[in-house]
Amino acid sequence: MGLAGxxxxxxVLQVRAGSLQVMLWQRAREPHAHRWSLPGGALGDRxxxxxxxxxxxxxxVDVRQLSHVEQLAVFSAPSRVPGGTRVVATAFLxxxxxxxxxxxxxxxxxxxxxxxxxxxxxxxxxxxxxxxxLAAKLSYxxxxxxxxxxxxxISALRALYSAALGYKVSATNLQRVLSRRGLLEATxxxxxxxxxxxxxxxLFRFVSREMRVTDPFAVLRPPAARSVDS
Amino acid sequence: MGLAGxxxxxxVLQVRAGSLQVMLWQRAREPHAHRWSLPGGALGDRxxxxxxxxxxxxxxVDVRQLSHVEQLAVFSAPSRVPGGTRVVATAFLxxxxxxxxxxxxxxxxxxxxxxxxxxxxxxxxxxxxxxxxLAAKLSYxxxxxxxxxxxxxISALRALYSAALGYKVSATNLQRVLSRRGLLEATxxxxxxxxxxxxxxxLFRFVSREMRVTDPFAVLRPPAARSVDS
DNA sequence: GCAAAAGTGTTGCGTATACACCCATGG
DNA sequence: CCATGGGTGTATACGCAACACTTTTGC
Numbered sequence: 001m002g003l004a005g006x007x008x009x010x011x012v013l014q015v016r017a018g019s020l021q022v023m024l025w026q027r028a029r030e031p032h033a034h035r036w037s038l039p040g041g042a043l044g045d046r047x048x049x050x051x052x053x054x055x056x057x058x059x060x061v062d063v064r065q066l067s068h069v070e071q072l073a074v075f076s077a078p079s080r081v082p083g084g085t086r087v088v089a090t091a092f093l094x095x096x097x098x099x100x101x102x103x104x105x106x107x108x109x110x111x112x113x114x115x116x117x118x119x120x121x122x123x124x125x126x127x128x129x130x131x132x133x134l135a136a137k138l139s140y141x142x143x144x145x146x147x148x149x150x151x152x153x154i155s156a157l158r159a160l161y162s163a164a165l166g167y168k169v170s171a172t173n174l175q176r177v178l179s180r181r182g183l184l185e186a187t188x189x190x191x192x193x194x195x196x197x198x199x200x201x202x203l204f205r206f207v208s209r210e211m212r213v214t215d216p217f218a219v220l221r222p223p224a225a226r227s228v229d230s
Numbered sequence: 231m232g233l234a235g236x237x238x239x240x241x242v243l244q245v246r247a248g249s250l251q252v253m254l255w256q257r258a259r260e261p262h263a264h265r266w267s268l269p270g271g272a273l274g275d276r277x278x279x280x281x282x283x284x285x286x287x288x289x290x291v292d293v294r295q296l297s298h299v300e301q302l303a304v305f306s307a308p309s310r311v312p313g314g315t316r317v318v319a320t321a322f323l324x325x326x327x328x329x330x331x332x333x334x335x336x337x338x339x340x341x342x343x344x345x346x347x348x349x350x351x352x353x354x355x356x357x358x359x360x361x362x363x364l365a366a367k368l369s370y371x372x373x374x375x376x377x378x379x380x381x382x383x384i385s386a387l388r389a390l391y392s393a394a395l396g397y398k399v400s401a402t403n404l405q406r407v408l409s410r411r412g413l414l415e416a417t418x419x420x421x422x423x424x425x426x427x428x429x430x431x432x433l434f435r436f437v438s439r440e441m442r443v444t445d446p447f448a449v450l451r452p453p454a455a456r457s458v459d460s
Numbered sequence: 461g462c463a464a465a466a467g468t469g470t471t472g473c474g475t476a477t478a479c480a481c482c483c484a485t486g487g
Numbered sequence: 488c489c490a491t492g493g494g495t496g497t498a499t500a501c502g503c504a505a506c507a508c509t510t511t512t513g514c
Binding site for chain 4: 424
Binding site: 176198200221 | 464476
């Protein structure tokens with residue numbers, strides 16, 4: 001009769017060691033003992049789903065390290081979680097900058113999204129969804145800021161985008177696109193060159209670290225106004 | 231702890247009489263008696279949220295008339311619905327082609343999204359979200375098919391897009407964009423001219439009536455492949 | 461000076477916009 | 488033959504991809 005358990009889950013993604021990875025913890029007990037599952041838990045009585053996922057993630061990582069959190073979708077197949085009580089899940093995408101290595105509990109670790117271990121319930125589908133959402137938003141928003149350190153070289157940024165998208169991105173054009181859109185600004189400082197020399201790379205930062213749509217109307221724009229994003 | 235009511239709600243949108251309208255029904259009882267609210271109801275034990283919203287909408291309209299349904303977001307503020315039991319809602323966007331005038335119950339009618347009557351709960355926010363989602367998807371997917379009749383003239387299609395987007399769209403460019411992307415095809419037939427003459431308009435149809443992303447990577451495309459939408 | 465890495469200039473192409481012009485019908 | 492509405496042709500603008508070339512360092 002519409003009464004059901006409600007849980008929140010998050011696919012927390014980070015580019016680590018050159019690949020896009022997701023934070024998972026290993027279940028100790030049934031159901032699905034030893035399988036890997038997404039962090040999260042039951043929705044509390046006095047919180048909405050976003051407050052809830054932030055609270056739950058606080059048990060795994062320092063919440064201030066989460067650079068971005070957004071709702072993905074509801075997963076509600078009646079039998080998605082075995083047992084007497086039916087459980088509906090609200091899934092989130094969470095992002096952590098690559099410059100941070102969060103301290104995580106012992107049962108928790110990171111896995112490349114392209115090589116997940118045996119996953120519990122429908123969590124693999126949730127990770128796929130998160131991955132797809134991130135790739136899409138990298139091209140029409142400024143979410144890049146959520147993967148990047150406060151300051152970075154273009155090469156480093158290129159590596160992040162490549163890892164998240166799963167294919168090589170040109171550093172040249174990446175810089176141009178992000179600059180033209182006004183997302184990137186030079187800090188003035190430069191990074192030291194590598195051991196084999198080379199021109200020192202300039203450091204950049206994202207102008208804003210709030211999610212913003214940067215390519216609002218690919219086509220069918222309103223007549224004259226260009227800078228509307230609403 | 232995590233046990234809550236779960237309801238599904240849909241903002242069913244249709245272009246009627248030149249404006250984008252939403253289907254609402256007037257509450258007879260408290261809470262929020264006489265205010266207007268979105269169709270929907272409690273999630274059943276044996277259905278997922280999408281099956282549920284389709285079932286609930288069947289009580290209002292012929293489900294076959296729904297040309298598109300998609301999840302919007304979860305609305306979960308603890309006090310969004312007054313009363314003892316906490317109610318979490320999964321909101322959907324539903325679309326009906328403008329050629330159909332569904333028979334609706336007596337307590338139900340259509341209102342322009344730009345001039346909503348006093349709305350129940352957080353339903354106004356849900357309508358805003360639906361409207362925004364529709365506008366966004368009109369520019370990078372083929373959702374247009376869900377607003378349009380099986381066959382239509384370019385002028386008629388222009389009127390639909392203009393109503394849904396809230397600003398004038400050029401018929402010339404609309405046709406070009408949709409044609410280049412391979413979404414539109416001519417039926418060969420023409421519509422009779424109006425009472426004051428004029429060249430008879432050619433009839434078109436959408437090639438596919440399944441949702442598809444048509445502008446997958448605004449930028450940052452994978453190197454060579456162009457037709458990837460995954 | 462040479463190799464390596466970073467960044468800029470230039471060109472070409474694909475796609476969208478704007479606007480003029482041609483087409484087909486009713487009166 | 489004129490007014491009305493429909494459709495196409497053409498010029499222009501803009502943004503991204505590709506690639507060559509210049510800049511700045513270590514050895």
